[in-house]
Amino acid sequence: MPVSFEFATAARVVFGWGRLAEAGGIARDFGRRALLVRGASADAEARVQGLQRVLDRAGVSWVGCPLASEPSLEDARRATDRARAEACDLVVACGGGSVLDLGKAVAALLTHPGDPMDYLEVVGAGLPLSRPSAPLLALPTTAGTGSEVTRNAVLSCPEQGVKASMRSPWMLPRVALVDPELTMGLPPHLTASTGMDALTQLFEPFVCRRAQPLTDALCRDGLVRVARSLRRACAGTPDREAREDMALASLFGGMALANSGLGVVHGLAAPLGGTLHAPHGALCAALLPHAVEVNLAALRARDPENPLLERFQEAARLLTGRTDASAQDGVRWLQHLVGDLEIPGLASLGLRPSDLAGICAKAREASSFKANPVALQDAEILEILQRAL
Numbered sequence: 001m002p003v004s005f006e007f008a009t010a011a012r013v014v015f016g017w018g019r020l021a022e023a024g025g026i027a028r029d030f031g032r033r034a035l036l037v038r039g040a041s042a043d044a045e046a047r048v049q050g051l052q053r054v055l056d057r058a059g060v061s062w063v064g065c066p067l068a069s070e071p072s073l074e075d076a077r078r079a080t081d082r083a084r085a086e087a088c089d090l091v092v093a094c095g096g097g098s099v100l101d102l103g104k105a106v107a108a109l110l111t112h113p114g115d116p117m118d119y120l121e122v123v124g125a126g127l128p129l130s131r132p133s134a135p136l137l138a139l140p141t142t143a144g145t146g147s148e149v150t151r152n153a154v155l156s157c158p159e160q161g162v163k164a165s166m167r168s169p170w171m172l173p174r175v176a177l178v179d180p181e182l183t184m185g186l187p188p189h190l191t192a193s194t195g196m197d198a199l200t201q202l203f204e205p206f207v208c209r210r211a212q213p214l215t216d217a218l219c220r221d222g223l224v225r226v227a228r229s230l231r232r233a234c235a236g237t238p239d240r241e242a243r244e245d246m247a248l249a250s251l252f253g254g255m256a257l258a259n260s261g262l263g264v265v266h267g268l269a270a271p272l273g274g275t276l277h278a279p280h281g282a283l284c285a286a287l288l289p290h291a292v293e294v295n296l297a298a299l300r301a302r303d304p305e306n307p308l309l310e311r312f313q314e315a316a317r318l319l320t321g322r323t324d325a326s327a328q329d330g331v332r333w334l335q336h337l338v339g340d341l342e343i344p345g346l347a348s349l350g351l352r353p354s355d356l357a358g359i360c361a362k363a364r365e366a367s368s369f370k371a372n373p374v375a376l377q378d379a380e381i382l383e384i385l386q387r388a389l
Helices: 019-028 042-057 073-085 097-110 188-207 213-233 240-259 264-276 280-302 308-320 327-340 353-363 367-371 378-388
Strands: 012-015 033-039 061-067 090-095 136-140 152-157 162-167 175-178
Touching: 012 019, 012 240, 019 042, 019 090, 019 136, 019 175, 033 042, 033 073, 033 097, 042 061, 042 090, 061 073, 061 097, 073 097, 073 152, 090 097, 097 136, 097 152, 097 162, 152 264, 162 264, 175 240, 188 213, 188 240, 188 264, 188 280, 188 308, 188 367, 213 240, 213 308, 213 327, 264 280, 264 353, 264 367, 264 378, 280 308, 280 327, 280 378, 308 327, 353 378
Parallel strands: 012 175, 033 061, 033 090, 090 136, 136 175
Antiparallel strands: 152 162
């Protein structure tokens, strides 16, 4: 088959230890007054202090915008209003995936009229963005979401009980600055959940129906890095090599999902996140081994000659480091990893058996579901949820 694909990412990617020092000069190229989006916790505030000093030295004034949880529609409205009232001409987002998503949403809304619901997928009007977002500098402090190089912003919609995205190539940050130093000292449970998100965002694009050569290369490299470093990064002791591996894996996963696609794990994580208000990475971690096993069974039963079956086997070889590994060996490796990292099941996160049918119906509407390697039946989706309880 002839090869045909597109690839888009942040206009500039800056990676390396100590490169936070360059953030001031980068920001100054875009403006003089920044809305500084960050987490609201004491730990998040401590992580952003170095960035504040760098901005101050560069002559870029900033207006703090703390985010206490995953961003909602109302958070996006309030932050955009604040940026306009303070005459901010750029957005700097420094934090985990939630912080970066809010930064992307605000940057887009600053150059477009109306309400976030006008541009939201699935539950909103889904209007396309018609012009570039305001300049955005994205600095991740976790290694998981890859949000610094994705073209969407996930917002929770409490009234609809779901999370949905604003999505457009115009939402890609102008600069993604990834300094692994910013992830040092992240607690083991957060390292585990965000790391499992990174793993999922490498695995799903690699086996999805829209896989392509550039993202394949990123996924292959990223899967190896996660396999050798996620447990080490979660050990609670400083490990610069492991933190660098995970920062790169997260970056590569963000590029992969933005240009290929995802699958049933993220299709389910969207409505689960809206229902449970649980961390996205923890949801992905609980679902991943079961989703892989159910996808494999469905492909073998309905399309045993599908070349994507070889992708599952290759992923198993990359994760286990064994040249003779089968796809089922990959499933077992994932199960052991989830156990080693003490990832909780969905029931402990608040999911009830009575919720499953509604979650299944909402998952079918999620954009992530469309690239799954096989069209799953409702009974198969329910099986994933039941196993993940």
